[in-house]
Amino acid sequence: MDTRTGLPVVGMVGAGQLARMTHQAAIALGQSLRVLAAAPDDGAALVAADVQFGDHTDLAALRTFAKGCDVVTFDHEHVPTEHIRTLAAEGVKLYPGADALLYAQDKRAMRERLSALGAPVPRWRPDAADLASFGDEVGWPVVAKAVRGGYDGRGVWMLDAGSPLPPGVELMLEERVPLRRELAVQVARSPFGQVAAYPVVETVQRDGICVEVLAPAPGLPEELAVAAQQLAIDIATALGVVGLLAVELFEVDGGLVVNELAMRPHNSGHWTIEGARTSQFEQHLRAVLDYPMGDTTLTAPAVVMANVLGGEPGGMSIDERLHHLFAAEPGVKVHLYGKQVRPGRKIGHVTALGDDLDDVRERAGRAAKWLQEGSLRPRESQ
Amino acid sequence: MDTRTGLPVVGMVGAGQLARMTHQAAIALGQSLRVLAAAPDDGAALVAADVQFGDHTDLAALRTFAKGCDVVTFDHEHVPTEHIRTLAAEGVKLYPGADALLYAQDKRAMRERLSALGAPVPRWRPDAADLASFGDEVGWPVVAKAVRGGYDGRGVWMLDAGSPLPPGVELMLEERVPLRRELAVQVARSPFGQVAAYPVVETVQRDGICVEVLAPAPGLPEELAVAAQQLAIDIATALGVVGLLAVELFEVDGGLVVNELAMRPHNSGHWTIEGARTSQFEQHLRAVLDYPMGDTTLTAPAVVMANVLGGEPGGMSIDERLHHLFAAEPGVKVHLYGKQVRPGRKIGHVTALGDDLDDVRERAGRAAKWLQEGSLRPRESQ
Known part of the structure; x- marks a missing residue:
């Protein structure tokens, strides 16, 4: 709790524009968003009063950041799931929790889970092993996606029959939906x-x-x-x-x-x-x-x-x-x-x-x- | 100019709720409001990234604050007019300027100027010297106001015939408008x-x-x-x-x-x-x-x-x-x-x-x- 205001403290890991605009909203609620920034010129670090610096993949930095936060949330999906689990086990309240966030971090896990729930998803394969037969089944080109880490069009490739696979990245396949x-x-x-x-x-x-x-x-x-x-x-x-x-x-x-x-x-x-x-x-x-x-x-x-x-x-x-x-x-x-x-x-x-x-x-x-x-x-x- | 964003820097003297909400608005414009706060728990100091501390009546503090600001503005009316003039003469851009702000600081000057402009104002007297005759003319009770420094009902008194004047404050008189x-x-x-x-x-x-x-x-x-x-x-x-x-x-x-x-x-x-x-x-x-x-x-x-x-x-x-x-x-x-x-x-x-x-x-x-x-x-x- 912030003893100056009597209100809980929300911490956000990441200090990009989402944290920047969340801070703007926090001000009206009597809050001041605490952000974990990578650099002083991150969008939210330029405008927030309560800024800590650290790497969102560094457990020690996350642990220090979480201290004094009533709840920790995220500006992006890139915090390692195991760090979120570790902190939660140590009593930190993190939203969304690791069990939920996983499905925004890992496209394969997301496809598996949504399929199991009966939600409408494209036809898909968990890896690129049977690209040829999958493409013949669903039609070419096939969409290859990085299982983790893609955004804004990065980590997505259109593959035609016989295309080489993008190297060095764990892939899953999806049909190209009309x-x-x-x-x-x-x-x-x-x-x-x-x-x-x-x-x-x-x-x-x-x-x-x-x-x-x-x-x-x-x-x-x-x-x-x-x-x-x-x-x-x-x-x-x-x-x-x-x-x-x-x-x-x-x-x-x-x-x-x-x-x-x-x-x-x-x-x-x-x-x-x-x-x-x-x-x-x-x-x-x-x-x-x-x-x-x-x-x-x-x-x-x-x-x-x-x-x-x-x-x-x-x-x-x-x-x-x-x-x-x-x-x-x-x-x-x-x-x-x-x-x-x-x-x-x-x-x-x-x-x-x-x-x-x-x-x-x-x-x-x-x-x-x-x-x-x-x-x-x-x-x-x- | 803020070299990180290429945008001009706005400084606000005072860090109350007006500065707090101005900072909120500044964020959308790509800005980060610089505030001159009296204390760390001032409303805007709790939420702004760019906070300096100092007394708004201290010319040296104002001068330091203005350095690097493209324009300086105000959260309240309490900065001494002469300091604003001094800084303006030194090349600081201050809005509103001293010649305008005076009429929000000094109620007597405001009444004089608005009367001269032909704006509708209550009948008034520049001081309390002829309270009795003024009251008899415009009707009792008469409104006595502190010439400077009143707000939110402070610095205003209703005087009946024979009431003692509030001590130690420079007064002007106005009719009580129906x-x-x-x-x-x-x-x-x-x-x-x-x-x-x-x-x-x-x-x-x-x-x-x-x-x-x-x-x-x-x-x-x-x-x-x-x-x-x-x-x-x-x-x-x-x-x-x-x-x-x-x-x-x-x-x-x-x-x-x-x-x-x-x-x-x-x-x-x-x-x-x-x-x-x-x-x-x-x-x-x-x-x-x-x-x-x-x-x-x-x-x-x-x-x-x-x-x-x-x-x-x-x-x-x-x-x-x-x-x-x-x-x-x-x-x-x-x-x-x-x-x-x-x-x-x-x-x-x-x-x-x-x-x-x-x-x-x-x-x-x-x-x-x-x-x-x-x-x-x-x-x-x-």
Whole structure:
């Protein structure tokens, strides 16, 4: 407990933009998020009062960090499962726990477990041993995934018949699902077992990176929206998740297929900061603190979040770009992560809200493009 | 400039709840607010990464603090005018500047200037010398105000004929205005001269402290609302304010009378965090950074902010109260300032939003009362 405020202390391992925005939400709840940062210029380390430095794979660093925290949670999935188990055995409260987090860390374990639960998943193989026969069965190309450690399109390969396997990485195989589009649904679950679901969103990817999120997913039949929320609630409950769970889905002919799971605030939920009555960051804190969940209602009929990726170096500074953007779009909300600009790196996001999806989407897209490129010329690589 | 982010550095003198919530807004803009705190447990010092300690009346401390800030602004009005002038002469950019801030620091100067501008003010006298004749002219009781340093009902006295003057304080006199109710309007002005006005709100006071803000002010005729916004815009422009200006108004038969001015984010604007597209804290930052102003549109037809005052010691902890509140009111937004509870001290606020003012007001009031008292029994002093 923080003796200055009489409130419990939440620690977050990792100090990227998720921790940064969680700290923002923590302030309203009377909290100050404690973060374990790798470097002083990590997004959250730049803005939080309570920063410790250390490696998230170092048990001793984690142990020191956890001391004085009432609950420890995560900005990413990369803390070794065995360290989480060790700390839990030593009495540290960690959410999500190792038994749940495993399914966000290990894609093979996730596929096994979801299959056993009867959740809709692509056809898959636990390793690459029978690539040829699997490809002949499900059709080429086949999706090969790193069992651990992939994100934002990294750790995923499309293999044609006879393709060499990517070297030095433990692989599993999945069929390439003939998808209509990608959806995502966030739920939060508390230790008490309360679960709250956000509206289902559409996520738009480019080169394996999410560039845009549309909330609510346009034209999604009500029964499919409810099915997606129920699926996420069932998964959160079955896996014993505490905190946020993001379920990434493929919409296919005849229904839904689970793509990935994340157990933390997630890029597909950034729209909730302005677009839902309770942001995913506040919700994650409420969940790990075992507070009752907040209202997940939309605040506008149409909400669009667009990621801002780092553009080519040179040209207008971010500060100048902000000036122009705010002049052109006084209603677009900007979130910058305090990161040095590198091409392709997520350096922030923008959110637009309104009554008309097309209008909102155009405003968000234009704002993101402007921050990214400092120019409104058509993107060459589109 | 912050070399890590390429963005300008904003420093705020004072580290109370206004700085705390300004820091929250700064994070989204890629910033980290630098604060000058008096003590480690100041609300903003608990949550900000960039904290310096010092006395806001100490020129040397202010000078050290300003070093490396691109712009310096204020959490309160208590920095001596002459220090602001000295620093400005040394090249520090301070917003609002001394020439504007004076009118939020010195009530006599404010009355003189507003009278000269033709703004509606109560009848007043620059000192208490002719109390008896003034009282006979405008009616008893007469309002005596400390020329400098009053806030939240402190520094204000009601004097009847023959009352002794409060000792040891420089006074001015005002007529007691027969008011229907109190209103407030926030505007923000940038160095460029752009001004943006928020909707006019009603502020409800109890014992001289604002307990509730209703946005927009219910039943306010459109022409009076526009007149109030225009008045605030005119004052901001005439005084050369940069940043937020809150104009506290009395609604009287036949129009409006200016009560007080504040040149910073203000309690009467806390509703904007969820209730307006751009919060007053973001708007203040945009103004002092000379960014174009954000959209001030309401996000719901009715928004009510209720202050949470510290209750009597003992009983349920704040943490327990939060549990119960969140269970009962999943849609009410809570803002706690990290303060030790002392009876009557503002320790936070809550905001409710919706379509129906009566419903929203009841939810906000009940939530504030609960956090305050840990009980729903009727308040004895009501």
